Amino acid sequence: MQSHLSWQYDEFNAVGRDYGSPSEVDVYDSSHADFRDIKAESIRVLDTLGIKRGDAVIDFGSGTGTFSVEAAKRGARVYAVDVSEAMLARAKAKAGEEGVSGIRFHHAGFLTYEPTEDLVDAVVTIYSFHHLPDFWKGIALKRIHRMLKPGGRLYMHDVIIEEPCALENVALFINKQEKAGGDFLREDAEGHFRDEFSTYDWVMDGLLARAGFSITDKHIEGGILGTYLCTKN
Numbered sequence: 001m002q003s004h005l006s007w008q009y010d011e012f013n014a015v016g017r018d019y020g021s022p023s024e025v026d027v028y029d030s031s032h033a034d035f036r037d038i039k040a041e042s043i044r045v046l047d048t049l050g051i052k053r054g055d056a057v058i059d060f061g062s063g064t065g066t067f068s069v070e071a072a073k074r075g076a077r078v079y080a081v082d083v084s085e086a087m088l089a090r091a092k093a094k095a096g097e098e099g100v101s102g103i104r105f106h107h108a109g110f111l112t113y114e115p116t117e118d119l120v121d122a123v124v125t126i127y128s129f130h131h132l133p134d135f136w137k138g139i140a141l142k143r144i145h146r147m148l149k150p151g152g153r154l155y156m157h158d159v160i161i162e163e164p165c166a167l168e169n170v171a172l173f174i175n176k177q178e179k180a181g182g183d184f185l186r187e188d189a190e191g192h193f194r195d196e197f198s199t200y201d202w203v204m205d206g207l208l209a210r211a212g213f214s215i216t217d218k219h220i221e222g223g224i225l226g227t228y229l230c231t232k233n
């Protein structure tokens with residue numbers, strides 16, 4: 001995408017939770033540990049995608065880097081892409097602590113990352129795509145499509161909402177988060193729906209299809225947590 005568009009969405013200055021703040025980064029892994037095991041999740045995603053030595057993978061919205069580190073441990077060439085320099089710094093430190101090389105870190109996002117190698121085998125994005133409004137999600141998916149090899153795969157996991165009982169399911173989700181992590185996770189979940197851009201699954205289905213993906217597997221847990229495995233047509 002041309003970077004000089006004056007009307008381009010500023011993904012470096014997004015609304016919602018401020019992951020650019022070092023204090024947010026400091027509490028990220030411990031607060032998420034209250035409702036998910038990021039390392040076990042990462043291993044499951046890598047198994048699902050069948051990532052092996054020599055594969056190239058882009059991790060969009062890499063956060064504190066757990067997925068990127070696990071992918072690099074398998075011998076993949078990993079591109080960890082995030083708009084937050086504080087997150088990238090934490091991910092680099094984690095890679096150092098775990099003794100893995102093979103990750104290249106890029107301060108960029110879905111709309112601004114320019115690939116440094118030809119085409120990759122897989123793109124993974126976990127709890128990050130909702131930071132873009134829907135129009136820009138469509139633009140981003142077309143960019144991701146161009147970054148993948150023919151038959152390459154996109155794995156997406158995020159808050160993606162089924163239409164039936166949407167309001168009830170959101171309320172149940174917020175309660176569940178509160179039970180798991182008290183006020184911090186309740187406020188985190190409330191802010192998510194109030195300020196950020198999670199969308200309906202039927203919108204996501206359409207955006208993916210129009211970008212040139214086939215949905216090979218899709219699951220929406222509790223009507224709220226969506227997992228998509230897609231293949232580039």
Ligand SMILES: C[S@@+](CC[C@H](N)C(=O)[O-])C[C@H]1O[C@@H](n2cnc3c(N)ncnc32)[C@H](O)[C@@H]1O
Nearest residue numbers: 011019061063083084087109110126127128131
């Ligand atoms: C909730 S965290 C998810 C981190 C990690 N993927 C995980 O599973 O824990 C969202 C991450 O997406 C990043 N992010 C937000 N907008 C982005 C964009 N437009 N492009 C790339 N990353 C973005 C944030 O800086 C943050 O690190």
